Amino acid sequence: MKRTRTVVALVLCLFMTGCWDQLQLKKLLFVDVIGIDYEGNGKQLKVDYVISSLREASQGGGRQTSLHMKSTGTNLYDAVSNTNKEMPGILSVLETRLYLISSRFAKDEPLRHLDIASQFASNPLYAYLAVYDGDLSELLSKKSINDQTVSHFLIGLLDDEIRRGEIPSNKLLHYILGGNQFMNDFALNRFEPYRDEARLAGTALFSDGRYTGKNLNNEDTQLAILLESPSGRNQLLSSQRDGKQYSVLIQSVKRRFHVLTNADKLNEIEISMQLQVKLIEDGSEFKRHTDKMLKDMETFIAADLTTRTTNVMAALQQANCDLLQLGHEVAVFHPNLYKNLNWREQYPTLRIKPKITVKILNTAILE
Structure with missing residues (x-):
């Protein structure tokens, strides 16, 4: 009960x-x-x-x-x-x-x-x-x-x-x-x-x-995000070579900042990025690539991305927008140098050089 x-x-x-x-x-x-x-x-x-x-x-x-x-x-x-x-x-x-x-x-x-x-x-x-x-x-x-x-x-x-x-x-x-x-x-x-x-x-x-x-714009934003927080996994980048479209699927990214100084002067910041990618092609034009063909393609893609990211950095500097927090990088590793800088004034005219290398892991057919 x-x-x-x-x-x-x-x-x-x-x-x-x-x-x-x-x-x-x-x-x-x-x-x-x-x-x-x-x-x-x-x-x-x-x-x-x-x-x-x-x-x-x-x-x-x-x-x-x-x-x-x-x-x-x-x-x-x-x-x-x-x-x-x-x-x-x-x-x-x-x-x-x-x-x-x-x-x-x-x-x-x-x-x-x-x-x-x-x-x-x-x-x-x-x-x-x-x-x-x-x-x-x-x-x-x-x-x-x-x-x-x-x-x-x-x-x-x-x-x-x-x-x-x-x-x-x-x-x-x-x-x-x-x-x-x-x-x-x-x-x-x-x-x-x-x-x-x-x-x-x-x-x-x-x-x-x-x-x-x-x-x-949308394309430059994608590159800026790649520079800022380079996880990059499965990010798709597209461009053209000889009037033909190609895309790469990013598999991994390694990025490093190199702050180049001379005594008490900040000369340059180099942004080095190593990309490992898959090359994606239209299935109708798929062909076997020789090592030389892949090497030529790696060189072309690296040069293309270096030019495009350089333009993105120029746009950021023109807006005086330190999106990549490069000022923080200088302050952490060169504190005495940073104390004597007016970062807001120097950033727009500072020499900042992206340097990109590309390694094609394998090719793929876009379904």
Whole structure:
């Protein structure tokens, strides 16, 4: 009899818990995307939200819907607080996956404004951080893009390209908690308007915490990421030789910085990279390569990549964006020399030479 009562009590508890969860789920408003710009010509923040909530929540399930809201405030915390006063339900930023900032806002030390995100009780610091070069409200108010919710479309683009190793990860956590003088130069993924949608268009370059207005395109971004964090595994690089397309699939990368000095003077920084790659060709033109053919191809690819990475470094220096943290490298290994440098002034004119060597491990047919 006692055992029967225990079972009945457990069943009742399960039903009671299910009802409580259902009520809570109906109240929760999950913020997927937060867009930040200035309101008008002033310094009041305009914050757009793409909010997901569960409708028809029952038996542990429900239908996810998306809605757009916007509010203003003197800072991000103030704007969220104002939203809570305007919208019934429990606003949750725990699952926020993307902070999207306007190019105008990005030029005004955006991390100083975003630092307040770490003060939320359930802070979304694992969200992506990106720039949108367009009207944020117009983009985030769309009902769908390519039969997907706006948040799934934008975050899906980032997820896929990051998985391929072609763009930086740009987690908010990295910039908010890792901030120091060497972390103020970085590149954020950049979206731009495209037809009735948006697309990734390379990266926006930041110097001393501010957007410079200068960008890298998609191809140059891929090379910059290879220079900055050279894991490079399975990254696909494409180019042309004699008017024919070829691609290489990176298998491994070794990178070293060589700081060349003369007494108390910094002369040059050499960036040496050794790539091991697979050569991928169109199956219709596949042929057996001789050792000489492979050696010639290695030399050509190395020269091509050296030229292209040199151009990328020139673009970074022109923007005064020390994306590779070369200043940190000099400070660590040549501290006395670094103390006498004005790195911000010297970096744009410093001689920086990428030097790349390539080893083709084997060839492959692109299916």
